[in-house]
Amino acid sequence: MHAPDTEFDADDNFANYATDFDAGDGxxxxxxxxxxxxxxxxxxxxxxxxxxxxxxxxxxxxxADAGEDEFEPAWLLKDIIDWKSGFQVHDDDAAALVESITELVARWNLELDWGVEDPTDAEFLANADTAALIRTAYDGLRPHGYTLWLWETGTETTAGWITLSRDDEAMRAIAPALGIEVRTGEG
Structure with a gap:
């Protein structure tokens, strides 16, 4: 890893942008x-x-060696953040969805209530609807001050990440500026 170059210094440019973002400013x-x-x-x-x-x-x-038009930031970032700060699972893979979101929320010492005693139960997962699981996760995170976001990949996968709810407007501005179409897991 190398430090940000002189044109962009991560410590100086937009240092508080995420938490001080004003949607009106764009x-x-x-x-x-x-x-x-x-x-x-x-x-x-x-x-x-x-x-x-x-x-x-x-x-x-x-x-480093690519021009800005030679890659899509979303797809590159997906690989960098996968299972650390984000997730991407096949649309009908309820087990992977529950596992990945559970792992992500553990970063903040949270446990989600999936509505069953054991969310890894094979019978529960076989009958689980991923859209319903996403809404459950979204609803379970909101009281703790977090928002579950989904990235519209245009594929048969469900991808997303979790941010602080206070940063919702910043996400609504930054993601589209990078060509990433996002929506909350609210439904």
Whole structure:
């Protein structure tokens, strides 16, 4: 991993953007993709700038020799954050969805109530509807101040991440600026 270059200093540019974002201000039209990626990673790793910086370094390494039009930030980030700060599972894989979201919320010492005693029970998972599980996770996170987001991948997968609810407006601005279509897990 290498430190952000002189054009973009992760500690200086938009340092408090994620928590001080004003939806009325919108995104700085001069913001680079790299700056927007940094802000997204801060949102995806609330209270964990070290992980955001490590993931940002991986992003910089992966894009070092590529022009901005040679890759889609969303797909590159998906691989960098998978099972650390985000998830992507097949649409009908309830077991992987429950497992990945459970692992993500454990970062904040939270446990979700999936509506059953054992959410890993094979019978429960065989009959589980992933859309209903997503709503359950969304509803279970809101009282704790978190929002479950889904990324519209255009594939037969469900992908997303969890952010602080206070950063909802920032997510609604930053993700589209990176070409990432998101919606909450609310339904």
């Amino acid at each position: 995104i700085d039209e001069d913001a680079t993709t790299e700056q927007l990626v940094w802000q997204l990673l801060l949102l995806l790793n609330p209270g964990d700038e070290e992980t955001a910086l490590q993931q940002f370094g991986e992003y910089q390494e992966a894009t």
